[in-house]
Amino acid sequence: MGLEKFKDRNVGIQQYKVVEHEAFPKSNAQKFARVMKRMVKGELFVGLWVTLRTMYQALFQDDMHTVKYPFEKLPISPRYRAIHEMLRLLESGHYRCIGCGLCEKICISDCIKIDTKYDENQRKEVTEYTINFGRCIFCGYCAEVCPELAIVHGGRYETSSQQRASFSIFEDMLTPIDALSSQKEYPGFGAVSPNADDNIKKTPLAY
Amino acid sequence: MSEITIKIDGREYKTQEGEYILNAARANDVFIPAICYLTRCSPTLACRICLVEADGKQVYACNAKVKEGMEVTVSTPNILKERRAIMEVYDVNHPLQCGVCDKSGECELQNYTLEIGVDSQSYSIPDTKRENTNWSSVLHYDAGLCIVCERCTTVCKDMIGDAAIKTGARGGEKLSKEAKDSMPKDAYAMWNKLQKSIIVPSNGTEHTNCSDCGECTAVCPVGALVSRDFVYSSNAWELERVPATCAHCSSGCQIYYEKKHTSIANPDEKIYRVTNEWNFVSLCGAGRFGYDFQNDVEGKDVEAFEQAINAFKKADTIKFNSAITNEEAFMLQLLKEKLGVKLINHDAKAFKDFLDSYSKASGSSLYGSDFREVMKSDFVISVGASLRNDNPNARYAFNNVQKMNKGAGLYFHPVGDMLVPTFGKSVEVFNHKVGQEEAVLYLILDLFGDKDKLPVQTKDYLASFHKTVKKTIKEKVMESVTSTVVDKETGESKEVTKKVPKMVDKEVEVDENGLVSILGGSDNFAETFEKMMKKKENFSLIIGEDLYFHPRARNLSRLVALIEDVCDMNLVMIPPRTNSLGVAMICNLDEEESGYIVGYNEHGHFRLGARGFSKLDIPALNQQEGTFVTMNKVVVPTNPALEYKGYELNDILNEFDIGLDETIDFTPKLARFDGFKDIEFDDLPNGYTNTGKENRGYIIDNISVEKQAVSVVEFNDSIVLEGEIAYRCNPQRQFNDFTDKSHQINEEFALYVSPSKAQTLEEEVEVEFDKDTTLKLKVVVDDRIDGDIVLVPDFKSHQNIYSIFGKDRYKTVTIKKG
Structure with missing residues (x-):
């Protein structure tokens, strides 16, 4: 397609349809005549019939179109950024977070804090992890930077609370250990792209 | 040494004769990659990455000296190939969990891998299992991360002098023949060495026998050597660096206190570690690990402050030691002038005399x-x-x-x-x-x-x-010996x-x-x-x-x-204590203490101190700004790393109407004393340039004074001590109450003796100085001491060791069973 079409700025003669309508009433007598004509025509009952029919379908024929929030919720896009979730490793059940602190570093509203220590298994243990949801702007950088896909955005979007204590700590966000089997891999922000294998060079291994 | 001109990548630079190419380039802000080289130490030649071309020949920049008119090319296609191969080899089997590594963010392996643009790997070899070990109470070695650049062994030998670590056998697989044929020459040689070695304590045991200075952890380019206390406690980028001066001995080394909040629950700031410009200054164990000596006080204790004012009013003597800043010394001198008290400082007095x-x-x-x-x-x-x-x-x-x-x-x-x-x-x-x-x-x-x-x-x-x-000596002389030999062939x-x-x-x-x-x-x-x-x-x-x-x-x-x-x-x-030289230059010290004594960080009837067991708290040296005079005769600034909420000496001076707004307002006023200059505290620099030139504070000029005709007298043996002798001397890493307070410094207050002497002593002994003065001390063996003299430490001020020893450092003692 060429650009000629876009360069033609004469909008009046393009493929627009002109709506046919009566001439607007000019005198008061003409206006009065139009009102009277519409009243007698009974168009009001046409609209009323549509309403009654839908009401009948919803009440007696089980054809309801509204979502009963908060009892029902619509599915949201995987790319939606709601309250964070911390995932576990599927095999061991151990939390995926390695305590690298990249989420803390990248957080632009400075709401993530992490404490780590050297544990008895010579690993870096996360002793404390908090996100201050009062400050969080749900930008998704933490999920994107996480090298372990440990912190992701979940679907919980009701974030109002009466006190700060109800905002999450590590344990609240972590997949419950008994729900491990239902833990889903996150397809949203920071997830591995479907064609990731094509984009990396493989490292030779000697074992 | 004379100045010469060399050319690097076509541009002319001036440098000193006899300098290595690498140092000359660094001094002129030209970047040549190098991992294993340490300024002030001998070239190790382990990494080979500093390869450059000088006058058409490939040389190692860390090992080749500059010559007049030399033309250096930093990168040629062949050198780039070598460097890339070397960096790839360093990345072979190096763990990729940078996220959990303490060095992440300041790692030279990360930096050079990115700088040289290693985006794929062409080499591989089976890995060898390498265990994590703790070498000492402070040193943690993660062999899996080690790239055997040998900076640690080099600094330990050439700078520290302990030579406590060396390269040992790694037990890794041999490189294949194909690798040798296919790889660039230097990369192969480097890999061959890397695959064979690992760092081990040089005494053959699992633990190092060294002074625990931690300089090896400072120079380590990767996360292999980290202090045990710091492991996994914080990421490098979270820490705020405060340039300061070490408060423990008269070296006055430049250090950085690195601090952040204590934990999520506790927002108070805490020092996590001390780092240094390891290319130009080497720390000791006290400087590196003795940093948590701050005086935590809740707030201003008004009652204690009033008591302190009263104590100063009735004081006859103010007793202090030299672990103070010049400003504090100046304020004490002002108090002396105002109140007519005596100033007693044992270490500075002896040094001043x-x-x-x-x-x-x-x-x-x-x-x-x-x-x-x-x-x-x-x-x-x-x-x-x-x-x-x-x-x-x-x-x-x-x-x-x-x-x-x-x-x-x-x-x-x-x-x-x-x-x-x-x-x-x-x-x-x-x-x-x-x-x-x-x-x-x-x-x-x-x-x-x-x-x-x-x-x-x-x-x-x-x-x-x-x-x-x-x-009669034996001497080698050449003697002519004549013998008859029969030639086999001719028979002659x-x-x-x-x-x-x-x-x-x-x-x-x-x-x-x-x-x-x-x-x-x-x-x-x-x-x-x-x-x-x-x-x-x-x-x-x-x-x-x-x-x-x-x-x-x-x-x-x-x-x-x-x-x-x-x-x-x-x-x-060597001034005896941190700021003995400064105190000696500022304070008018008295000979004998008398009457009511106010102790400033010292023993006295009323005590002010930063150690917590005093009546009125004062800030510790990592909580206040001020200056020190180092043994190099330089006035250096130090900055507070942590907040202090209580009273300081200036508040007391204000009560006597001789104080100023801030403690550092006294810094330019020091010019009153010979040698000091009228320079504001905020104008004092504290750092090093690329050439290693110290750019800190200002140097005290040597002033000529009237020379008096004095003559030296002969020595005689009347003062020679015989018998059991005690020597006032601190163990390594202990200097004062503050090193003692630091949790990573655990040398105790005990009698330090040689192994041979220990055999003649019980585990605990009583050291009798005279009839009234005895000290009960545990006996600790220091296997680097030789001979019979025993060492009595003086780092605890409340033990009043200076008074026991008086004007001597050696005393004859009787050592009894404890």
């Missing part, structure tokens, strides 16, 4: 040189300093001279030391008797002095020790004369130096000394605390002045 007497004899206010000059010299002498304990930087300088300048050293000290002789082949140790320090200085005069410049009396006195004795017999070496006894006349034998030197010292003196041009003399605390300190100071005058030596003195 020594300095005063020295300057009268020499005509200059301060000693003529500093430790940077000592580092450049090639012959260094240490008198009256227990180098290992008194001042780590003096020891590093002594060691560095041996390793880097092909130097020689003389170490005079009554306490035997196992470490000092290992610094170099040309180190001669004299373990003389206590009290013979004058004889030592006479020997130095005799060995190095220009005899014509000496006063006649001294010259004659020195000559009186020399005797010419006949001695021939006479052949050969020269054969033969040892014969020969009687020669030798000049015997009586001073050497008085000081317990070896019989063949004359020969050894002759060897030591070969090709030596630049001499240094380090004077230590033993000489200030000496019954004949005055005569010693005159002798020191005389040596500086006639021997052409760099003279340096």
Whole structure:
């Protein structure tokens, strides 16, 4: 397609349809005549019939179109950024977070804090992890930077609370250990792209 | 050394003759990649990444010296290929969990991998299991992360002098033949070495026997060596760096306190570690690990403050030590002027007296040189300093001279030391008797002095020790031996004369130096000394605390002045404590304490202190700004790392109407004292330039004073101590109450003895100084001490050790069963 079409700025003669309508009433007598004509025509009952029919379908024929929030919720896009979730490793059940602190570093509203220590298994243990949801702007950088896909955005979007204590700590966000089997891999922000294998060079291994 | 011009990548740069290409480039802001090289240490040649082309030849920039007109190319296609291969090899089997590594964010392996653009790997080899180990109470070694650049071993040997770690066998698989054929040459050689080695303690055990200075953790480019306390506690990028000056000894090393909040629950700031500019300054264990000595107070204690004001009003004496800033010393001096109290400071008083007497004899206010000059010299002498304990930087300088300048050293000290002789082949140790320090200085005069410049009396006195004795020595002579040999082929017999070496006894006349034998030197010292003196041009003399605390300190100071005058030596003195030099220059100190004593960080009737067990709290040295005078005669600034909520000395001065708004307002006012300058605190720099030039504070000028005609007197044996002797000396890493408070420094307050002496002692003993003074101490073996003298530490001020020892550093004692 060429650009000629876009360069033609004469909008009046393009493929627009002109709506046919009566001439607007000019005198008061003409206006009065139009009102009277519409009243007698009974168009009001046409609209009323549509309403009654839908009401009948919803009440007696089980054809309801509204979502009963908060009892029902619509599915949201995987790319939606709601309250964070911390995932576990599927095999061991151990939390995926390695305590690298990249989420803390990248957080632009400075709401993530992490404490780590050297544990008895010579690993870096996360002793404390908090996100201050009062400050969080749900930008998704933490999920994107996480090298372990440990912190992701979940679907919980009701974030109002009466006190700060109800905002999450590590344990609240972590997949419950008994729900491990239902833990889903996150397809949203920071997830591995479907064609990731094509984009990396493989490292030779000697074992 | 003269200035020359070289060309790097076509641009002209000026540099010093004899400099390595790498250092010349760095000084001129030209980047040449290098991993294993450390400034001030010998080139290790482990990484080979600093490969450059100089005058058409490939050389290693860390190892090749610049020449006039040299043309250096940093990168050629071949060099780029080598560098890329080297970095790929470093990444082989290096764990990729950078997220959990403590070095992440300041890792040189990360940086160079990115800089050289390694985005794929072409090499591989099966990995070897390498275990994590703890080498000592502070050192943690993760062998899996180690790239064997050997910076740790190099710094430990060349700078620290412990040589406590070395490369050991890794047990890795051999490289394949294909690798050798297919790889760039230098990359292969580097990999071959890397695959064979790992770092291990050099004493063959699992633990290092060293001074725990932690310099190896500072120089490590990766996360292999980290202090045990810091492991996994914080990421590098979270820490805020506060440039400061170490508060523990008179070296006044530049350090950075690195701090952040304590934890999520506790927002108060905490120091996580101390780092240094390891290319230009080396820390000791106290500086690196003794940082958490802050005085945590809740707020201003009004009641205690009022008590303190009253105490000052009725005080006769203010007693303090030299672990204070110049500003505090100045304020104490102002209090003295206002209130007419006496100022008592044991360490600074002895040092000040020594300095005063020295300057009268020499005509200059301060000693003529500093430790940077000592580092450049090639012959260094240490008198009256227990180098290992008194001042780590003096020891590093002594060691560095041996390793880097092909130097020689003389170490005079009554306490035997196992470490000092290992610094170099040309180190001669004299373990003389206590009290013979004058004889030592006479020997130095005799060995190095220009005899014509000496006063006649001294010259004659020195000559009186020399005797010419006949001695039988074995000498090698070439002897001609004639023998008859029959030629096998022709059958002719021939006479052949050969020269054969033969040892014969020969009687020669030798000049015997009586001073050497008085000081317990070896019989063949004359020969050894002759060897030591070969090709030596630049001499240094380090004077230590033993000489200030000496019954004949005055005569010693005159002798020191005389040596500086006639021997052409760099003279340096080690001030006993952090800021003894500053205090000596600022305060008008008194001799004897009397009446009601206010102790400032010291023992007294009313105590102000930063150690927590005082009536009124004052800020510790990591909580206040101010300046110190280092042993290099530089006024250096220090900044507060942590908040302090209580009262400080300036508040007390304000009560007496002599205070200023801020403590640092006193800094320019120091100019009142000779040597100090009228410079605002905020204008004092605190850093190093790329060339390694110290850009910190300002240097105190040596002022010439009126020279008085003084004469040195002869020594005699009346002050020589015999029997059981105690020496006032701190263990390594302990200097004062503050190092003691730090949780990573655990050397206890005990009697330190040599292994042989320990066998004659119980586990706990009572040391009796006189009838009324005894100390009950645990016996701790320090296997680097030799001989029978026992060491009594003085780092706990409330033990009042300075008062027990008085004006001496050695005392005869009786050691009883505890």
